[in-house]
Amino acid sequence: MYQNYADYKCWTFEIVKYTPSEYGGLHHAAAHISGEHVYKHLKYEGGIHRVQRIPETGLSSRMQRIHTGTMSVIILPQLEEINIKVDPRDLRIDTFRAKGAGGQHVNKTDSAVRIVHIPTGITVECQQERSQQVNRERAMQTLKEKLYQQAIERELRQKQSSRKMQLGTRSQSERIRTYNFNQDRVTDHRISYEVRDIEGFLSGKGLLDELINKLLEAAEMESLTEYLENNFKSLQADS
Template sequence: MLISRSFRLCPVCIRVVSRTCGGKQGWRTLMSRSTSMKYDKLTEKVKLCGIVVPKRHCQGDLGDLYNNKSVQKYLQQLMDEYESVSKQLQHGFLSESDRKSLVKKHTELLPLANVCGNIDQARKDLEEVTSLLQSSAGSRDEDKNLTLLLREEEAQISNKILALSKDLIKALVPADPLDPSDVVLEVVSGRTTGGDICQQFTKEMFDMYQGFAYYKNWDFDVLNYTPAEYGGLHHAAVRIAGENVYRHLKHEGGTHRVQRIPEVGLSSRRQCIHTGTMTVIILPQPVELDVHIDPKDLRIDTFRSRGAGGQSVNTTDSAVRIVHLPTGTTAECQESRSQLQNRDTAMQVLRARLYQSMMGKETEQRHTARKQQVGTRHQSERIRTYNFSQDRVSDHRIGYVTRDIKEFMRGGEALEDLVLDLLEHSEREALLQVVESSVGLTPSETGEPSG
């Protein structure tokens, strides 16, 4: 059996904890930016033994927030509100509108109240078992079999409380109504000096997301594809449809940086590392896009496809470009031989871009009190670095670092691992923001970083 080993570096005392496990998937290691140099030295020693060690930043599980004082205070407020609503519903003198409002609120709070009740009952059961264990331990006629059964029950109840606490925290996390939406994903090459690594990297990123769509069993439809020389890619736009696509991809939007030694040329012979960038843009496509577009505000152009399509694609004016004149927003599609179909697709992309612009303004206004560390949607923000020379991928928002960059770029389990970490961190931040605004606490009073 293959044995993989992980190491966790505590950012406070630089303590190393290792665990071994069998199986295909290796354990992930948690790190802090302040310990990255120490980790790199440790990793080099471990790699000498033939062990690959991926790692991620230690943020704690989402369920850990259950013990947060401000979260407990917020939860108590909700339970007090639930009791108040329940008492008001018992009154016979309520107007129809008031009763509907109270019933709606009662329905929203009922699942939380049920989980809290289950936790309270489990804690009472745990106290009884603990009391029996203490009494039996002090008895001369201690029954070892009874003690063993009590300890097993104690462990089961403790695990039940932990699971219920996690469920409760997840129920408190505000839902994003766009999570189930399909998306339009765009990859755009950046600029660099000394080669075409940006275009090549953009092509690799396109392939990575195509692999991830295949891994998640999503539909991956190419809308626009503009290749570059030497097998690279200038720009591409695709529609990805499936289950909770936006939920999984919404934190991929931003600037991605690549660091590598070119394969050919003087820099290759000198082993010079070049740096380039590309941008990923994620546009949600809800079922109903509430964006009004006046046809008078549109300019529609047709042209011949620049892509690598069939002969009829490249020799007819089937490609369509639509410009929204008031904002300057542009969308185009050239993948179909049908000009009408390309026009419909370009309109969908245009609506998605205008909707994203509206969302960005609302998001900025909504989060002026607390800066979000994840999901800011600022496309100029460098969110991740892919260092091919050091075989390392680093996400700068949560301090996640993983090795085996080739495996990561396949867009399978390794990418999903990071996506899930980003989701958990985002949900943690969203919940803390709600808690702070509800109980009137500052980030320092919650015990969490302010971002």
């Protein structure tokens, strides 16, 4: 579904890992998707997806029971999709001589670099290379990765605190969407949205795009509502 959706949106889809289930179908997979506004469109796909179907067991219609399975979907942004800006004024950069085992000097120049990000207190060091410039570049990359991780955690906390869009504990009771093959129906429980063409939806084209856009609209409306509520409470407190 997501591979077809990536093609529909003119994104690049690369399978990183694919593990089939011993009973057929998919057990685990990871993919790298790149393109314009990928994370914006896919971030609300994260959560528990439930599938209800009658398995092909060869049993009589009387003995057929609906089988329920779930799949956890996790969406993480790529580094370039979170704009990590580091203001040079927020940095304290120290250079010192790199030391090897036993305190011996690896070289006689101040090639090692320590960078402190003052607003967050994050400190990184690099002294592997003899070149101070190379160590500085690697330390900066490490700092950006740490800030990136902070940004992801902040994004997830904001998402989890959202009233309707939270991931929850990933239990079946907190499913975000149900695919019911028996009733030819897809239901997104966060906005009570239904599609009566499950095959068309799973093709990952217009129907999925329509739902994703409705989720984005609902999230924007929810954010606006929370903003207005918080400001109203502040005005009440001030008065």
